[in-house]
Amino acid sequence: MELQRCTVCGIRGQSICNAINDKELEILAQASSRLTFPPATTLIEEGSPAIAFFNVTKGTVKLFKSLPDGRRQITGFADVGHFLGLTNARTYSFGAETVDTVQVCRFLRPQLETLLTDYPLFERRLLTEITGELAEAQEQMLLLGRKTARERIASFLLARMMPPSPHADSAVEGQMVSLPMTRVDIADYLGLTIETVSRTLSALRREKIITGTDNHGIRVLAVSRLEDLASGQDNR
Amino acid sequence: MELQRCTVCGIRGQSICNAINDKELEILAQASSRLTFPPATTLIEEGSPAIAFFNVTKGTVKLFKSLPDGRRQITGFADVGHFLGLTNARTYSFGAETVDTVQVCRFLRPQLETLLTDYPLFERRLLTEITGELAEAQEQMLLLGRKTARERIASFLLARMMPPSPHADSAVEGQMVSLPMTRVDIADYLGLTIETVSRTLSALRREKIITGTDNHGIRVLAVSRLEDLASGQDNR
DNA sequence: CGAAATCTTGATACGGTTCAACAAAGGTGG
DNA sequence: CCACCTTTGTTGAACCGTATCAAGATTTCG
Numbered sequence: 001m002e003l004q005r006c007t008v009c010g011i012r013g014q015s016i017c018n019a020i021n022d023k024e025l026e027i028l029a030q031a032s033s034r035l036t037f038p039p040a041t042t043l044i045e046e047g048s049p050a051i052a053f054f055n056v057t058k059g060t061v062k063l064f065k066s067l068p069d070g071r072r073q074i075t076g077f078a079d080v081g082h083f084l085g086l087t088n089a090r091t092y093s094f095g096a097e098t099v100d101t102v103q104v105c106r107f108l109r110p111q112l113e114t115l116l117t118d119y120p121l122f123e124r125r126l127l128t129e130i131t132g133e134l135a136e137a138q139e140q141m142l143l144l145g146r147k148t149a150r151e152r153i154a155s156f157l158l159a160r161m162m163p164p165s166p167h168a169d170s171a172v173e174g175q176m177v178s179l180p181m182t183r184v185d186i187a188d189y190l191g192l193t194i195e196t197v198s199r200t201l202s203a204l205r206r207e208k209i210i211t212g213t214d215n216h217g218i219r220v221l222a223v224s225r226l227e228d229l230a231s232g233q234d235n236r
Numbered sequence: 237m238e239l240q241r242c243t244v245c246g247i248r249g250q251s252i253c254n255a256i257n258d259k260e261l262e263i264l265a266q267a268s269s270r271l272t273f274p275p276a277t278t279l280i281e282e283g284s285p286a287i288a289f290f291n292v293t294k295g296t297v298k299l300f301k302s303l304p305d306g307r308r309q310i311t312g313f314a315d316v317g318h319f320l321g322l323t324n325a326r327t328y329s330f331g332a333e334t335v336d337t338v339q340v341c342r343f344l345r346p347q348l349e350t351l352l353t354d355y356p357l358f359e360r361r362l363l364t365e366i367t368g369e370l371a372e373a374q375e376q377m378l379l380l381g382r383k384t385a386r387e388r389i390a391s392f393l394l395a396r397m398m399p400p401s402p403h404a405d406s407a408v409e410g411q412m413v414s415l416p417m418t419r420v421d422i423a424d425y426l427g428l429t430i431e432t433v434s435r436t437l438s439a440l441r442r443e444k445i446i447t448g449t450d451n452h453g454i455r456v457l458a459v460s461r462l463e464d465l466a467s468g469q470d471n472r
Numbered sequence: 473c474g475a476a477a478t479c480t481t482g483a484t485a486c487g488g489t490t491c492a493a494c495a496a497a498g499g500t501g502g
Numbered sequence: 503c504c505a506c507c508t509t510t511g512t513t514g515a516a517c518c519g520t521a522t523c524a525a526g527a528t529t530t531c532g
Contacts, residue, residue, distance in 0.1 A: 065378040067468045073378040088367050094374055116363075120356065127352075127363050131324050134366060137373035138330055142301040142309040144380035145427030149520065183479060191381030193521055198480050215479070215529080232303045385488065419511060429489055434512055451497080451511070 031111040036103045043104070044085060044096035053085040053112045059102035060180050064188065065094050074189040076136065077181065083129060100180045144191045147232070152190040153200045154229035157210065157220060174211060174219035183215075267347040272339045279340070280321060280332035289321040289348045295338035296416050300424065301330050310425040312372065313417065319365060336416045380427045383468070388426040389436045390465035393446065393456060410447060410455035419451075 034057070037043065043054065046066060054061075061078040075094065078084045084096055107115065116123045143152055160177050179186070183194040190197065201218075204210045209225050212218045220226060228234040270293070273279065279290065282302060290297075297314040311330065314320045320332055343351070352359045379388055396413050415422070419430040426433065437454075440446045445461050448454045456462060464470040 063374075065374055067378070067382060069468050071382040071468065073381040075374040075377045086367055087371065088364055089371075093371050116360070117356075120353075120359075123356075123359060123363065124352070127359065127366070128324055130363070130366050130370060131322055134370050134373060135323065135325075135329050137370060137377065138299075138301055138311040141311045141373065141376055141380055142303070144377055145309040145424075146303060146307040182477095188381075194479075195481085195522085196520060199520095202480070232305050232307065418509095430511075431490085431513085432488060435488095438512070 031115055032105040032107050034103065034105055036101065037098045039098055039100050039102075041098045041102070042095070043098060043102075044092050044094070046093070046095040047091050050085065050087045050090060050092050051109055053083065053107045053109065054096075054104040055083045055107075056080055057103045057105055060099040061096050061102055061104075062099050062181065062185060062189075063094050063096050072188045073191065074185060076133070076140070077189070083126070086126070086130065099185065149190075149192055149196050149200050150203075151230055151232055152192065153197065153204065154226045156186065156190055157218065158223075158226055158230055161220060161223075174221045175223060177210075177218045177220060179216045179218060267351060268341040268343050270339065270341055272337065273334045275334055275336050275338075277334045277338070278331070279334065279338075280328050280330070282329070282331040283327050286321065286323045286326060286328050287345055289319065289343045289345065290332075290340040291319045291343075292316055293339045293341060296335040297332050297338055297340075298335050298417065298421060298425075299330050299332050308424045309427065310421060311376070312369070313425070319362070322362070322366065335421065385426075385428055385432050385436050386439075387466055387468055388428065389433065389440065390462045392422065392426055393454065394459075394462050394466050397456060397459075410457045411459060413446075413454045413456055415452050415454060 032055075036058075043061060046064075056078050058080060061082075061084060062074050063076045063078060063084060064072050064074045066072045077099070078096075085092070087093065116126070143155055147155065157177050160179065161175050181189075183197050186192075187194045187197045192200075201210070209222045209229075210218050210220055225234070268291075272294075279297060282300075292314050294316060297318075297320060298310050299312045299314060299320060300308050300310045302308045313335070314332075321328070323329065352362070379391055383391065393413050396415065397411050417425075419433050423430045423433045428436075437446070445458045445465075446454050446456055461470070
């Protein structure tokens, strides 16, 4: 678990540090420490004191809530650029665990308070970020409350589709979707069981809407078919 | 539809205006207009341009998202003190409709921008508010993705229980729960059908966990039983 | 290479939906 | 203020999509 100073936040362009100008960047660097964690590391334990705040600079973190009997709902995946750990309460109401190898910038709570008051641009950026998270949460509530298993899988694949890279490998057909998480995680995110996730992906593969035997990388052959599916236009 | 200037925001103690000091209050008053709407009025149409931002000062507003075929998910109820309409996009990704008679303070977008930059306390308050909304959204995702119908109803009743008023009417047994919305709204909020909501409430009534024949006012007789139910401790 | 973890597929069960009929509440005009 | 009509809520019976239980296949990793 390497620990080093984040003198210049490496992913400034896509991270929250983006909001801060050059003079401020130095202060930010002193306020945060960069940490690297292996897969399946607990970053936040549900109910523990809310002492830190993270900005993901590499990898994917899953956020979740659990019931006493072990049922779990993953409320989101925080990819590069996203932050996590903001809360009003003294304790976290959710847990966070790394999916793959993850690098973060960590701010301790007093540091965060200082940053918020001293750097208005930082606070504004945070407000924008969290407003976007709320919109995503609302979309997910629609999915969990009203969509069928097929529609959920289709929505999930679309949401996780990489934006078509400019120097795309046009030799390979289909849009790439990266799925670093396991079937269990997908199921717990979509409010399904692993069996239903597996069956539904198999069905889409059979129908030539997706391809790829690799479990953590799928290719979408018919984006528009998926879009129809995701919004309930076309179930069969 | 009455329209008047909100010179001194009447519910300052519990509203977002709370964040603003006396000097600033006057400016806020000039930036907003107070409006009253009858039940079932559309405040925000899904997909329409995001021109305004509201603070609820009386009544309850429902927020929702819909699918093309009409399936609907209510993502939250905004009661007194809550705001709605904040978004990063140029259009709203959700709809909003009054449940009962509703009074709001409305800010137009440019006014909001000004307030945010000029009054840091206002911006901070907004960040706190929306952080709380995100936590609620996560709790609701757990409900929608992983709880049974019984657990959903129990959770809903608990969440809507009035805080026991200091001058409580101790002559009447049981904690009051106000349900201004219809069964359809409750169903669309909990990801169930109206029939299941009705059946489940009847079952809880039969089991003497709740009472009250009035559809919009229920009394909880056994709070701790409900709490067990809501977290999946005790299903029968 | 071998063991453990992860994923897939099949058979059966069940919670909640759907369809249907009726009951109760609310609102309106005479 | 009541009779009528419309809206909202309740209850029952049958059905269905997804969960559960079970077995086998594949992948991962030491």
